[in-house]
Amino acid sequence: MKLVFNYSVLTVLVTVLLISCSTEEHFDGSFYYSPDIIKPGEDITVKYNPDSSNLEGKDDIRLVAYLYGNKLNNALDIPLTKNGSIYSGNVRTEENTLGVLFKFASGEEIDNNNKEGYVVFLSNDKGDRIAGSLAGYGEALSRWGAYYSDLDLDREKAYKLIKEDFEKNPEIKTRFLDSYLKVVSTVKPEKKDKIIKKELEILAESNPSNEEDLTVLADWYGRIGPEDEADKYKSIILEKYPNSEFAESVKIKEFKKEEDLNKKIKIAAEFQKQFSKNEHSEYLYDLIANEYRNKKEYEMALKFLEENIDKPSSYRFYSVVNRMLDEDADMNLALKIADLGVDRSRGELSNPSLEKPYYLTAIEWKKEREYYLGLNLFGKGKVLNSLNRKEETLNILEEAAKLTKEEDELINELYAKALIENGKYDFAMSKISQFIKTGHNTSQMKTYLKEAYLNEKGTEDGFDAYTSQFEDAAKEKLIEKLKNEMILEPASSFTLFDIDGNKVSFDDYKGKIIIIDFWATWCGPCLASFPGMKKVVEKYENDSWVKFLFINTWERVEEKTKNAADFIAKNDYPFHVLMDEDNKIIEKYKVSGIPTKFIIDSEGNIRFKSIGFAGSDDKLVEELSTMVSLIK
Numbered sequence: 213m214k215l216v217f218n219y220s221v222l223t224v225l226v227t228v229l230l231i232s233c234s235t236e237e238h239f240d241g242s243f244y245y246s247p248d249i250i251k252p253g254e255d256i257t258v259k260y261n262p263d264s265s266n267l268e269g270k271d272d273i274r275l276v277a278y279l280y281g282n283k284l285n286n287a288l289d290i291p292l293t294k295n296g297s298i299y300s301g302n303v304r305t306e307e308n309t310l311g312v313l314f315k316f317a318s319g320e321e322i323d324n325n326n327k328e329g330y331v332v333f334l335s336n337d338k339g340d341r342i343a344g345s346l347a348g349y350g351e352a353l354s355r356w357g358a359y360y361s362d363l364d365l366d367r368e369k370a371y372k373l374i375k376e377d378f379e380k381n382p383e384i385k386t387r388f389l390d391s392y393l394k395v396v397s398t399v400k401p402e403k404k405d406k407i408i409k410k411e412l413e414i415l416a417e418s419n420p421s422n423e424e425d426l427t428v429l430a431d432w433y434g435r436i437g438p439e440d441e442a443d444k445y446k447s448i449i450l451e452k453y454p455n456s457e458f459a460e461s462v463k464i465k466e467f468k469k470e471e472d473l474n475k476k477i478k479i480a481a482e483f484q485k486q487f488s489k490n491e492h493s494e495y496l497y498d499l500i501a502n503e504y505r506n507k508k509e510y511e512m513a514l515k516f517l518e519e520n521i522d523k524p525s526s527y528r529f530y531s532v533v534n535r536m537l538d539e540d541a542d543m544n545l546a547l548k549i550a551d552l553g554v555d556r557s558r559g560e561l562s563n564p565s566l567e568k569p570y571y572l573t574a575i576e577w578k579k580e581r582e583y584y585l586g587l588n589l590f591g592k593g594k595v596l597n598s599l600n601r602k603e604e605t606l607n608i609l610e611e612a613a614k615l616t617k618e619e620d621e622l623i624n625e626l627y628a629k630a631l632i633e634n635g636k637y638d639f640a641m642s643k644i645s646q647f648i649k650t651g652h653n654t655s656q657m658k659t660y661l662k663e664a665y666l667n668e669k670g671t672e673d674g675f676d677a678y679t680s681q682f683e684d685a686a687k688e689k690l691i692e693k694l695k696n697e698m699i700l701e702p703a704s705s706f707t708l709f710d711i712d713g714n715k716v717s718f719d720d721y722k723g724k725i726i727i728i729d730f731w732a733t734w735c736g737p738c739l740a741s742f743p744g745m746k747k748v749v750e751k752y753e754n755d756s757w758v759k760f761l762f763i764n765t766w767e768r769v770e771e772k773t774k775n776a777a778d779f780i781a782k783n784d785y786p787f788h789v790l791m792d793e794d795n796k797i798i799e800k801y802k803v804s805g806i807p808t809k810f811i812i813d814s815e816g817n818i819r820f821k822s823i824g825f826a827g828s829d830d831k832l833v834e835e836l837s838t839m840v841s842l843i844k
Contacts, residue, residue, distance in 0.1 A: 242323065243314070249335045252309045252342070256332060258290070260299045260316055262323070266696055270318035276361075276573055277303045278313040278329075280348045282387045284356045285309065289573040310334055310345040313352060315361050321696065327364040329357060343381035344388065350374040351391045354398075358804030360571045365802040371395045386415060390428050398799055408436055416441075423453045430458060460492055467496055473503055477516075484523070489565060497524040505532045510545055517552050526560050526584040529553025533591040537598065547595045553588035561585050586615030590623045597626065606630040618647065621654050621828040628660045632667075640664040648682040651690055655830045690838055694820070698842070701818045703810065704800040708763070708790040711777040716761075716790055725758045725840055726812040730792075730803050732766045733779045737825040738807040742785060744829035748836050749786055757814070758840060765792035766806065811836070813843040 244259040258275065262268050275290040285308060290301040305312060312332045315324035324330065329352065333345040350373035357363035374392050378385050385392075389411060397404045412432055420426060426449045433442035449458045463486070467479045480496040487493065501524050504513035513532055517524065530553055536546040559565075561581045568577050589612035596605040609627040616623055624647045631640035644661040647653040658679065665675050703726075707717040718726075729745060731738035745760075752758040764776040772793050780789055792798055801810065804823075811820040820839045825832065 243325065243330045245332055249339045250305065250332065251337070252305055252334055253307050255302055255304050256312060258301050258303065258314060260292075260301075261297055262299070262316070263297055265316075265323045266321060267316060267318050267323050270321070273299055273316055273318050274575075275299070275301050276315050276317065278315075278352075278357075278361050279303075279306055279309045280313065280352060281308045281310050282344060282348055282391065283351060284360065284571055286570055287360065287573045287576070289575045305334060310342055310348045313349075313357065313361055313363075320693075322362050324362055327362065329361055329363050344377060344384045347374045347377035347384060347388045347391070350377070350395070351388070354391065354395050356571065365804045367395050367398045367799070367802075371399045386418075386420070386425055386428075389415065389425075390431070393428075393432060405436055408432060412436075421452075423449065423456050423458070426452075427456070427458045455487060460487055463487075464492060464496070467499075473500065476500055476503075480523075489523070491566065491569075494523065494525045494566075498528045500524075501528045501532060505535050508539070508541070510536060510541055510549075514545060514549055514552075517549060521552055521556055522559075522565060524556075526553065526557035526581075526588065529556055530584075530587045530591040533588075533595065537591075537594055543595050543598050547592065547599070550588065550592035550595050554585070554592055557581070557585040557588045582615045586612045586620070586623065589615065590620075590626070593623075593626060593630070597630065602630065602633050606634045606636075618650075619652050621647075621652050621826075621831060624652055625654045625656055625660075628657055632660055632664050635667075637664040637668040641668060645679075645682045648679075649685045649689070651686050651831070653686075653830075654828060687838075690834065691842070694835070694838055694842060698819055699821065703812045703816050703818045704797075706797045706800065708792060708797065709773075711764075711773055711780065711789045711791065716788075721759050721761075722816065723814050724756075725814055725844060726810075727758070727760045727836065727840075728801075728810040728812065729760070729762045730765055730798055730801070730806050730808045731762060732764060732768075732806060733775055734768060735766075735806050740827065741807055741825035741832060742783070742787075744825075744832035745787070746785055747829060747833050751833065751837065752840075753786070757844070760788060762787040762789045763792050763797060764789055765795055765798040767793075809836070811839045811843065819843045 242261050242263075242265045246257050250256055260273070260275070262270060262273060267273055273292065275292055277288045277290050278284060279286045279288065285306065288303060290303050292299045292301045294300075299316075303312065311334055313324075313329040314332070315322055315329065317323070331349055333349070334342045336342045350370035352361070353363060353373070354365070354367045354370035358365040374388060374395060377388070378392070393408050393411065396407050400407060412429060415425060416429060418425075420429070426445050430442055430445035430449055433439075433445065446458075446462070449456060450462065453459065460483075463479065463483050467476055467483070470476050470479060476496075477500055480493065480500060483496055484493040497520055501513060501517060504510070504516060510532070517529065517532070529549055533546050533550045533553065536542070536549070561578075564577075564581065568574060572580065589608050593605050593608040593612060596608060606627075609623065609630050612623050613620075613627045618624060624643075628640055628644050628647070631637075631643060641661065641664045644653070644657050644664065647657060648661075661679060662672070662675055665678065666672055703718070705718045707715060710716050727748075731742075733739070745762075749760050752760075764772070767775060769775045773791050776789055776791065780787060801808075807823075807825055809820075809822040810818050811822070813819050819842075822835070822839075
């Protein structure tokens with residue numbers, strides 16, 4: 213599971229005014245909605261014509277609606293009906309809805325209005341745009357929209373939208389103050405302390421008593437000082453709202469500071485009792501399981517997980533099992549933990565213990581739970597494979613592949629191996645060829661395919677011709693996919709120091725293809741992608757036209773350069789690492805999550821943006837190589 217707006221602000225604001233004030237129905241390109249005036253709690257009818265979009269010709273289009281207030285409130289799957297080329301759907305807003313962002317999707321392809329989202333602003337009783345709807349859109353552009361709706365992160369635009377809403381509707385300011393201060397911290401770095409301090413003083417003078425305002429004061433005084441002011445509001449919240457999110461965060465900090473593992477377990481139990489089971493209590497139990505895993509105390513890990521099977525996340529069981537596999541630990545012990553993980557994740561699929569996350573639709577939530585069951589089955593399959601229990605391995609991996617939609621390359625690879633080891637040569641050929649055609653394969657699978665072909669046919673004659681059809685189809689599919697993802701945006705110039713203290717400028721590489729990889733030493737997906745990135749770097753080491761820059765950013769340590777240099781040296785990575793110590797360059801590039809890679813052509817234009825890591829080194833090498841070939 214892969215971890216993650218081209219209009220000017222003026223255009224957006226003009227469009228906003230037209231949407232809110234017009235008495236006519238509109239069909240802006242591909243998108244139309246009615247009625248013009250929609251109040252919270254009322255229905256929106258949406259129509260969509262994909263003929264002029266990147267979803268043209270798709271017949272499996274789905275619609276997702278993101279209902280927002282001062283934050284994202286809910287994500288909904290909207291059923292669509294089709295009449296000719298027009299898709300129609302209906303969504304009911306909620307009483308706290310200020311606006312709705314829509315996106316259309318087909319498989320991995322998304323149409324969300326050039327990464328700005330198809331946005332509908334709700335109205336008040338007078339028919340005017342409701343106060344806060346513009347600021348809520350700004351919050352989406354600055355934060356959650358990039359993570360959940362694939363919007364472009366644009367804090368400059370968010371700042372202007374929030375400011376405009378504040379000027380027209382000053383009564384909403386306290387509701388959006390936290391969002392505003394976060395945006396100010398980024399877009400006004402030289403003035404941020406002065407602006408934030410003034411806003412906090414104004415809020416404090418109003419003698420607020422509600423949880424939200426008190427939390428803003430406690431949080432932001434905690435960041436900029438004075439500390440005694442932060443402590444004052446912290447005490448008020450804990451006394452007045454002992455079960456608040458702020459109280460949860462205080463308990464989590466207490467947990468993290470505690471070094472004694474038994475005391476951590478006690479704090480986690482207190483947390484769950486006080487706040488009930490939620491994603492934060494899962495997180496605490498995950499950290500406890502991690503400690504046993506990191507200390508290689510696997511007997512204790514088993515005991516802890518047996519006694520608390522319903523408390524950690526489903527993923528944590530796989531994480532422990534996978535570490536045991538890497539270390540060639542006791543596989544019979546690993547099998548017991550794997551069985552616990554399968555039971556835990558199977559229970560979550562049939563009867564989830566938590567409510568649907570607000571940022572996932574029901575379909576996405578179910579797919580996520582299916583994936584984690586598939587992952588735990590994969591962990592069990594790997595253990596059974598190491599124990600040479602071939603038939604059991606095949607049965608387990610068949611279900612794992614099905615649950616993950618046969619889209620996880622590593623699961624597919626072990627499934628293919630199990631088919632061959634169980635003599636299912638004809639079926640193995642069918643499955644592996646399918647994996648290759650869809651691009652969900654690894655390089656090892658061609659070896660497995662050859663083995664299945666030889667056993668089924670009795671000869672290698674014709675094998676190359678047989679495989680070329682699948683490989684050619686896969687290559688064409690990848691090229692088509694990447695061509696659809698190509699963009700053309702000027703890359704921001706920068707100058708940074710590398711880990712050896714040399715000043716490096718973006719302009720030093722004029723005329724070259726540049727691959728920029730934003731990463732941090734604490735980022736799991738970043739580190740998981742590095743073996744694959746090493747292969748890509750080594751592939752182009754003699755190509756003077758292709759250069760790689762690994763920009764270390766968002767670090768959480770004091771000595772950032774030393775921390776990055778030590779990591780690179782320890783792992784012997786041949787990377788040219790630059791230090792973005794003030795996180796200014798990552799903001800320039802509007803990065804919402806790491807790892808994020810930018811592939812820049814010889815004219816200095818961004819042509820591809822790749823977020824996250826899918827888990828396959830081979831796929832990473834192939835995709836980046838194809839991107840380079842398309843712009844070279």
